Amino acid sequence: MNNLPKRFLRYFKKSENKEFHFLFALVLVFVTIPLPKYSLNSQAIILLILAWLGLNPLSKKIKRLLRNKWGLLLLSTPFWLHLIGALYSDTSEEVLKEILKQIPFLILPLIFTSIDSSFIQRKKTLNFFPKAVFVASLFAVSKASYFYLNNLGNYFYYNQFSLFLNKHTTYFSLFIVLSIVVLINDIFKNKKHITSIMMLVFFIVVLYFLSVRISIIAIGLVIIVTSLSSLRGILKYAIILLIPLVLLAIFNSPNFKKRFEPSQTEVGSIEDIDFRKLHWQSVLETISEKPIFGVGTEGNRETLFSKYKEKKLTAAYEENYNAHNQFLEVALDFGVIGLIIFLGFIGYLFCLALVHKDFMLIQFLLIFIIYFLTESLLVRHSGIIMFSLLISLLFSNNKLLGVK
Numbered sequence: 001m002n003n004l005p006k007r008f009l010r011y012f013k014k015s016e017n018k019e020f021h022f023l024f025a026l027v028l029v030f031v032t033i034p035l036p037k038y039s040l041n042s043q044a045i046i047l048l049i050l051a052w053l054g055l056n057p058l059s060k061k062i063k064r065l066l067r068n069k070w071g072l073l074l075l076s077t078p079f080w081l082h083l084i085g086a087l088y089s090d091t092s093e094e095v096l097k098e099i100l101k102q103i104p105f106l107i108l109p110l111i112f113t114s115i116d117s118s119f120i121q122r123k124k125t126l127n128f129f130p131k132a133v134f135v136a137s138l139f140a141v142s143k144a145s146y147f148y149l150n151n152l153g154n155y156f157y158y159n160q161f162s163l164f165l166n167k168h169t170t171y172f173s174l175f176i177v178l179s180i181v182v183l184i185n186d187i188f189k190n191k192k193h194i195t196s197i198m199m200l201v202f203f204i205v206v207l208y209f210l211s212v213r214i215s216i217i218a219i220g221l222v223i224i225v226t227s228l229s230s231l232r233g234i235l236k237y238a239i240i241l242l243i244p245l246v247l248l249a250i251f252n253s254p255n256f257k258k259r260f261e262p263s264q265t266e267v268g269s270i271e272d273i274d275f276r277k278l279h280w281q282s283v284l285e286t287i288s289e290k291p292i293f294g295v296g297t298e299g300n301r302e303t304l305f306s307k308y309k310e311k312k313l314t315a316a317y318e319e320n321y322n323a324h325n326q327f328l329e330v331a332l333d334f335g336v337i338g339l340i341i342f343l344g345f346i347g348y349l350f351c352l353a354l355v356h357k358d359f360m361l362i363q364f365l366l367i368f369i370i371y372f373l374t375e376s377l378l379v380r381h382s383g384i385i386m387f388s389l390l391i392s393l394l395f396s397n398n399k400l401l402g403v404k
Contacts (some may be wrong), residue, residue, distance in 0.1 A: 025051040031132040036166030061114040075109035077345040089296030098298040103386045112396035130179035140164035171382040173215035183229035211255040218370045282307035283323045294335035326372035
């Protein structure tokens with residue numbers, strides 16, 4: 001009994017135990033992302049920070065950070081944009097909240113660029129994510145089935161289905177699409193991986209329930225990229241030609257037809273595409289008023305909301321819609337200069353992935369870019385954590401960061 005404190009200390013001094021605690025915390029972060037609410041995920045991130053603090057001495061962290069300084073600066077670009085934007089924002093009371101929301105873009109790159117990440121098996125770690133998404137999806141399907149079988153309503157569609165997920169449909173569809181990438185890579189590596197194939201089929205069904213159009217386009221692109229990189233001969237070209245026909249069939253299915261129903265404005269209903277055009281036109285007109293530096297971090301958006309009102313976009317101004325496009329969102333807050341920096345950030349990451357022929361990373365980046373076209377992903381916890389965690393983990397490879 002007297003030796004218990006000494007044994008306890010010896011246990012935590014062993015490097016393999018420290019690495020295990022770090023990996024355990026990292027897996028917890030991935031597993032808690034798709035779960036309802038954000039509190040569990042926030043707690044998992046705190047646990048990851050504590051595991052990182054105990055992983056290696058401060059002197060080693062500083063030494064590695066000095067070698068990785070440009071990698072850290074690159075991966076944390078969105079945080080620095082928000083920090084600089086805070087200097088000229090006109091809504092100081094909301095700025096601190098936004099900076100704290102964006103801090104994962106500093107903390108997660110800091111963690112991964114200050115350690116030797118060679119002990120992290122990224123594929124093994126990433127495989128926990130689709131399993132967590134599967135469990136969250138299964139619970140939602142089970143609850144929706146119970147309501148349907150007991151004549152309590154049909155919840156197998158879009159926002160009704162999201163009630164059981166307790167997540168925004170677009171973000172959960174993103175989780176599924178990213179999970180499908182992990183599964184597809186696993187299936188191509190292990191040709192007879194039945195579990196992965198079954199999960200893949202289940203995820204496609206759930207995507208149909210969610211009815212998020214951009215997710216289907218993203219999946220189509222993933223299949224094309226996978227075909228180009230992994231298949232040979234006529235089969236590759238047959239799949240590429242077949243994808244547009246499959247997408248057309250899905251968009252003409254009942255659930256997706258409902259999603260294309262006209263949107264309501266003050267003067268009546270208009271087609272969804274026309275609503276989106278007016279929405280983005282309002283954003284562009286607002287950007288043109290402060291084109292160089294934008295309105296700053298969490299800057300006043302009354303001008304944007306008044307533009308919505310001018311164009312009689314009822315839902316947009318009543319619910320204070322954001323830009324619904326990550327690139328326009330950046331331009332709105334940080335102007336053309338901020339947009340150029342952000343595009344350079346994304347473009348450089350993509351070029352690194354191409355140069356090193358990291359196809360999984362290419363697929364992930366393509367998915368985010370596609371979602372950026374119709375969603376302001378990096379304004380919510382789910383989008384911020386998912387993007388910052390993936391790029392930090394996948395780019396922690398020394399070769400990708402350019403560290404010798």
